[in-house]
Amino acid sequence: LIERHGKIIHAEGHFWRYAATHWEAIPDHELRLATHIYDGARYNTPKGDPTHVKLGKGRVDSILNELAALLTEEGFFADAPVGINCRNGFITFLPDGAAHIMPHQRDHRCRHTLPGRWQVDERVSGHLLERLLHGVFHGDDDADQKTSLLAEMCGSAALGYATKLIQPRAIILKGERAENGKSQILDLARGLLPTSAISSVTAARMGDERHVIGLAGKLLNASDELSSSSAIASETFKAIITGEPVDGRDVYKSRVEFRPLAQHIFATNTLPPFQGGMDRGVQRRLLVITFNRVIPIEERVEAMGRRIASEEADHLLAWAVQGASRLIRQRNFTIPPSSKVALTDWILGADPVLAWLDECVDVKLSVTNTPITTRSAY
Numbered sequence: 001l002i003e004r005h006g007k008i009i010h011a012e013g014h015f016w017r018y019a020a021t022h023w024e025a026i027p028d029h030e031l032r033l034a035t036h037i038y039d040g041a042r043y044n045t046p047k048g049d050p051t052h053v054k055l056g057k058g059r060v061d062s063i064l065n066e067l068a069a070l071l072t073e074e075g076f077f078a079d080a081p082v083g084i085n086c087r088n089g090f091i092t093f094l095p096d097g098a099a100h101i102m103p104h105q106r107d108h109r110c111r112h113t114l115p116g117r118w119q120v121d122e123r124v125s126g127h128l129l130e131r132l133l134h135g136v137f138h139g140d141d142d143a144d145q146k147t148s149l150l151a152e153m154c155g156s157a158a159l160g161y162a163t164k165l166i167q168p169r170a171i172i173l174k175g176e177r178a179e180n181g182k183s184q185i186l187d188l189a190r191g192l193l194p195t196s197a198i199s200s201v202t203a204a205r206m207g208d209e210r211h212v213i214g215l216a217g218k219l220l221n222a223s224d225e226l227s228s229s230s231a232i233a234s235e236t237f238k239a240i241i242t243g244e245p246v247d248g249r250d251v252y253k254s255r256v257e258f259r260p261l262a263q264h265i266f267a268t269n270t271l272p273p274f275q276g277g278m279d280r281g282v283q284r285r286l287l288v289i290t291f292n293r294v295i296p297i298e299e300r301v302e303a304m305g306r307r308i309a310s311e312e313a314d315h316l317l318a319w320a321v322q323g324a325s326r327l328i329r330q331r332n333f334t335i336p337p338s339s340k341v342a343l344t345d346w347i348l349g350a351d352p353v354l355a356w357l358d359e360c361v362d363v364k365l366s367v368t369n370t371p372i373t374t375r376s377a378y
Helices: 028-038 057-071 127-136 143-159 182-192 203-207 209-215 235-242 304-311 313-330 337-350 352-360
Strands: 009-011 014-019 022-025 042-044 050-052 084-086 089-093 099-102 170-174 220-223 246-248 256-258 263-268 286-290
Touching (some): 014 057, 028 057, 084 143, 084 313, 089 313, 099 313, 127 182, 127 304, 127 313, 143 182, 143 286, 143 313, 143 337, 170 182, 182 220, 182 263, 182 313, 203 209, 209 235, 235 246, 286 337, 304 313, 337 352
Parallel strands (some): 220 263
Antiparallel strands (some): 009 014, 042 050, 084 089, 089 099
């Protein structure tokens, strides 16, 4: 394998080789075929009698098991430099967000290559992209901030930066009425990345080790389904959003520990109710973007999100790079006022006590430094 591909490493349950622009997992059948050259090889027993190797499934499995032990580098991808790997190079960022591009290298430790090409002076919007962004938020008071947030969302996915933020968050695209553009935004985000970098694991399935393994090495987890509140409130969901180690395994394979790094995006028509209120840990991990406008028929373009990804790949990448630059500079997402209102409404709808306090109680600063005890206040 080394003679054929150069350095080989084993991490997160797979063997990896470098393929021109990024590291890729070696398919199982290629690994097994590599052992076949030893089938029938002659050797002498300890007594000196001639015999030959007889390979079977058990012996091939044994060879690959020991090969994994020899080549394992657990933190190989976790220690990768921050940047965006695109067709014409690796885009790096300074702390102030300034972007530069350099040739592909093995040491960048990227597992995916985005389809777009980036130029320093590339326009940040194309015809369809600009039309979609203007159309979905037309008439909103904070339309510019929502557009900035979408760019940061895509930049976070392209960078693999979601779990490195001060407050990692799952993005929820909420639109109660049909034809409001949120599905096109979801398609646009998916189209920015290669299919190898995308998963679709719902919050409800994150507690299942057979499904959660699908997040390993992915840059984006995008789903058209927002699960029940119990799944969103689970400790597993919180751990995955913040990038804490989780266990998963493919069927018939050993359990693998990995750190999720995907940016999570969920689209929904309604926000699920929380029984007993929404704890602060959940509140810190959710960011709602509201889609209020029904796109008029004359403005609609069929499969607009997918068309932008295929026809304006370079413009889409430039827009995401702009968002990534801002994200690195801020270390946090831009939060539109409407997103704060939407999350507050969700919280108050989940907890009638908080809703009553918000509606009926005025909070005023104390004019004295004398502490008030519960007994005297009563």
